[in-house]
Amino acid sequence: MKSIFVYKNIKPTSKDLENGLGETFPIWKSFEDFTKKNYPDATCEWNFSGEKFGWSYRIKDNKRILIYLLPRDKFFKTAFVFGQKATNQIMESDISESIKTELKLAKQHAEGRGIRIEIKDQSNFEDIQKLIKIKISN
Template identity: 55%
Template sequence: MLKSIFAHKDQIPNQNQLKDALAGTYEYWQTFVAHTQKLSPKATQTWHYSGDLYGWSFRIKDNKRILIYLLPRDQFFKIGMVFGPNATHQIMTSTISETIKKELQAAKAHAEGRGIRIAITEPTFIQDVLTLIDIKINSGHK
């Protein structure tokens, strides 16, 4: 499903709706938000409506740089990040799972870097995502 579970332009999702929509994965969402804020305390959290095709997503930004995208789905969510060359190199030489490395390697390189989205349906990639957030924030690049 490409589209957010929150599709109505006039209704910004609230925490109760989010918790209901994400079900058992809500705690992982909260973990990623808290970890990002801890590493980048001045970062801002905003909901963003990307049009009828995609619906609502949640972003954490540090100045103009988006650190993470959280994309709510039905009973799960996706986390999206974009990595510049230095961060990509750090990831490729890290202990992060080969699945994530392969996805990053296969991602098309754009001016802002390589973007990946990871579906969070269970705790499998939680530690890897926390490491990706560390790399993203500490690399200082998109």
């Protein structure tokens, strides 16, 4: 499944995002605000990853992406890439077993293991905040 924003020449606006995400828009904003609060130098940008994926939103420091926010129809996904140190920290944390299992099963790449988590409600809210903090600290 790809972004709800698929036209390379039309960068999404905040209003487009709010309309597309519906009730999950405030959750998106809270993750964006939380990341910027915990890493004030973070920069945010829309990125078009090609026809297959469409537009995604990245919050990053000067050399790596802290969190990807991937807009879908009335929901979104968060995505992270964790190196080994961060992966170990997650496995030792109180983050939900389902996220740990997904991380364990994720393919190991040079930059780490990548996971995506669907956000349709507040159920993973605290876990995502913990993942953001772990990503920032590693």
